[in-house]
Amino acid sequence: MEKSMNCLLRATNLTKRFSTHETPVVSKVSFTVAPEEIFAILGPSGCGKTTTLRMIAGFERTDEGSIQLNGKTLECPYTHVPPEKRGVGFVFQDYALFPHLNVLENVKFGLTRLSGSERSYRALEMLDLIGMKAFHKRMPHELSGGQQQRVALARALAPRPAMLLMDEPFSNLDAVLRQSTRNEVRRILKEARMSAVLVTHDQEEALSVADRIGVMNKGKLVQIGRPEDVYYRPRTSFVATFLGRTNLFPAQASGLEASSEIGTLMLDKPARGDVMLSLRPEHLTIERATPANSSNCCGHISSREFKGHDITYHVSMRQGNCIVHTDNRMPFDIGDNVVVRPLEPAVVLEYEDGRASLTPSFMQDTDNPERPL
Numbered sequence: 001m002e003k004s005m006n007c008l009l010r011a012t013n014l015t016k017r018f019s020t021h022e023t024p025v026v027s028k029v030s031f032t033v034a035p036e037e038i039f040a041i042l043g044p045s046g047c048g049k050t051t052t053l054r055m056i057a058g059f060e061r062t063d064e065g066s067i068q069l070n071g072k073t074l075e076c077p078y079t080h081v082p083p084e085k086r087g088v089g090f091v092f093q094d095y096a097l098f099p100h101l102n103v104l105e106n107v108k109f110g111l112t113r114l115s116g117s118e119r120s121y122r123a124l125e126m127l128d129l130i131g132m133k134a135f136h137k138r139m140p141h142e143l144s145g146g147q148q149q150r151v152a153l154a155r156a157l158a159p160r161p162a163m164l165l166m167d168e169p170f171s172n173l174d175a176v177l178r179q180s181t182r183n184e185v186r187r188i189l190k191e192a193r194m195s196a197v198l199v200t201h202d203q204e205e206a207l208s209v210a211d212r213i214g215v216m217n218k219g220k221l222v223q224i225g226r227p228e229d230v231y232y233r234p235r236t237s238f239v240a241t242f243l244g245r246t247n248l249f250p251a252q253a254s255g256l257e258a259s260s261e262i263g264t265l266m267l268d269k270p271a272r273g274d275v276m277l278s279l280r281p282e283h284l285t286i287e288r289a290t291p292a293n294s295s296n297c298c299g300h301i302s303s304r305e306f307k308g309h310d311i312t313y314h315v316s317m318r319q320g321n322c323i324v325h326t327d328n329r330m331p332f333d334i335g336d337n338v339v340v341r342p343l344e345p346a347v348v349l350e351y352e353d354g355r356a357s358l359t360p361s362f363m364q365d366t367d368n369p370e371r372p373l
C-alpha cells in the first residue's frame with residue numbers, strides 16, 4: 001500500500017485499451033500528488049504517459065480505475081466529469097496561444113467569470129508572476145519560445161485551477177532555453193503554490209523540475225520516488241539505464257557482499273545468488289594498476305571525455321566496458337592500466353518482466369512501485 005500522505009490527486013489502477021483485444025497501453029497505473037507538489041511521469045516514447053495525462057484531464061475515458069481530485073471523483077466506471085468541469089489547467093508543448101490576441105488578452109481569455117476590471121487585474125498579476133508584465137501588449141509571434149511558454153503557463157494559472165497538467169511543455173525549446181525555462185517554470189509553480197503533473201521523456205527535466213517522479217515503461221509505473229531515490233536507488237535495470245549512465249555488473253551475492261568483475265562489492269541490501277548490480281559512474285573511481293593492487297580486476301583506459309571540471313573514462317575490462325566519472329586531479333591517458341574501485345555500495349536490481357535470467361533472491365512485490373525504498 002502507498003504511504004499515507006496529504007493527497008490532492010489520487011489516480012488508482014488507471015487502465016486504457018484502444019482496442020479490445022490488445023494489451024492495455026496504460027495498465028493499473030496508481031499514484032498520488034500532494035498539494036503544491038510537482039509530480040513528473042517520465043518514460044520513453046510510446047510508454048503511455050500522454051494517455052495517462054489525458055485520462056486525468058478527462059479527454060480520454062478509463063477502462064478501469066478511478067481519479068479523484070480534492071476528494072471528488074472525476075472518473076470511475078460510472079462517472080465521467082468533462083474536462084472543462086474538472087478544475088484543472090493545461091500546458092502543452094506547442095504553447096497554444098491565440099495568435100491574433102496580445103499577451104494580456106491571451107491570459108485574460110479563460111477568466112469569463114470575472115468582471116472586466118477583475119480580469120485585467122488577475123491577468124496582470126499572473127504576468128507579474130512570470131516576469132512579463134512589460135510585455136503585455138506584445139503579440140505571440142513577437143516573443144521567444146520560452147516567453148510564449150511562460151505566457152501559456154500564466155494563462156493556465158489565471159483561473160486558479162486546482163492543479164496543472166503539463167505535457168512535454170519544454171520540448172519545442174532549444175537546449176539552452178529549455179534549461180532556463182524549466183527552472184523558471186519550477187519557480188513560478190512553487191511561488192503560485194500550484195501542484196502539477198508533468199509528462200516528459202527527458203530524464204534531466206524530470207530530475208530537475210519534479211519533487212517526485214513516476215518512471216513509466218510499457219504502460220506501467222515501475223518506480224515512484226524523489227529524484228535522488230530513483231536516480232541512486234533504481235529498482236530495475238530499465239530505471240537505472242533510463243535515468244542516466246550506469247554500470248551494470250552481473251555478480252554472485254552472499255548477504256551484503258557480492259563478487260564481481262571489479263572485485264568484491266558491498267551491496268545496498270542483502271541478496272543471494274546471481275544478481276545484477278548497478279553502480280553510477282560517479283560512484284566508481286580508478287587507480288593506476290600496480291603489481292600490488294591489480295590482481296584480476298584491472299582494465300585499461302579505452303577512451304576519455306574531458307569536461308573541464310571532471311573526466312569520464314571508459315575502462316575496457318575482461319568482460320566489457322565500465323564508465324567512471326572522476327575529478328581531473330589525477331588524469332589518466334588512453335591505454336593506461338587501471339584498477340576500478342567502488343565508492344558506494346552497489347544497488348541490487350530487481351527482476352524485470354521477461355528478464356528471468358538474473359533473478360535476485362530478494363525479489364519482492366512489483367505491483368507496488370511506491371513502497372518505501
Ligand SMILES: Nc1ncnc2c1ncn2[C@@H]1O[C@H](COP(=O)(O)OP(=O)(O)OP(=O)(O)O)[C@@H](O)[C@H]1O
Nearest residue numbers: 018025043044045046047048049050051052200201
Ligand atoms: N487514440 C489512439 N488510438 C490508438 N492508439 C493510441 C491512441 N493514442 C495513443 N495510442 C497508442 O498508445 C501508446 C501510448 O501512447 P502515448 O501517446 O500515451 O505515449 P507517450 O509515452 O506519451 O509517447 P510520446 O512521448 O511519444 O508522446 C502508443 O503505442 C500509441 O500509439
